[in-house]
Amino acid sequence: MILSILSAFISTIGFSILFHVQKKHLLICGTVGALGWCIYLLGEHKDFSIILSTFLASLLVTQASYLLAKRLKTPITVFLIPGIIPLVPGLTLYRTMYSLMTSDYTLSIEYAILTFELAGVIAGAIVIISLLPLVWRKRVTDK
Numbered sequence: 254m255i256l257s258i259l260s261a262f263i264s265t266i267g268f269s270i271l272f273h274v275q276k277k278h279l280l281i282c283g284t285v286g287a288l289g290w291c292i293y294l295l296g297e298h299k300d301f302s303i304i305l306s307t308f309l310a311s312l313l314v315t316q317a318s319y320l321l322a323k324r325l326k327t328p329i330t331v332f333l334i335p336g337i338i339p340l341v342p343g344l345t346l347y348r349t350m351y352s353l354m355t356s357d358y359t360l361s362i363e364y365a366i367l368t369f370e371l372a373g374v375i376a377g378a379i380v381i382i383s384l385l386p387l388v389w390r391k392r393v394t395d396k
Contacts, residue, residue, distance in 0.1 A: 254294055261290035261339040269335040278331055281321060285336035289314035293340060307371050310340055311378030319382060333379070342371035 265286025266279050274282055289310040296306025318332035345368040352361030 254298075257294060258287050258291050262287035265335050265338055268338045272335060274331055274335065278325070278327065281325075282332055282335045285314055285317050285321070285332050286339050288317060289336055290339040303367070304370050304374055307340055307342075308374040308378055311337065311375045312382060314340070315379050315382040319386075337375060337379075340371075340375055342368045345371060 262283040266283040269279050269282040292313050293306045293310040296309055297303070301309070314336040315333060318329050318336055321327070321332050322329040345364050349361050349364040349368055352358070352364055
């Protein structure tokens, strides 16, 4: 588990470099990605579904990115995009394509549905965390 989290940390830093993140933010980006992956692994360890584990990890990554962006006066995308990379459903997409290539269409549809579900919960978590400040601000000003 520790090796997997360390791998997520290193891969997040690698994608951060690819996205031209400033050097002073590289370790923070790596930490965000590693924390997200850690939550995902903890969810799997607690026998949560892959979808719920991805959703919870995406919520954490998005919330951490918002807090860090506000604190460091940096755009949220600096932390969010590299931090979400370990959660992207690359393996299920690969299995979808492999099943298509081997003409196992039933299995490819199952993997494709799972891939879309995982991508959807990642996007949903980002939207939920993005909208919370707007809802909260509107409620506070209404009172």
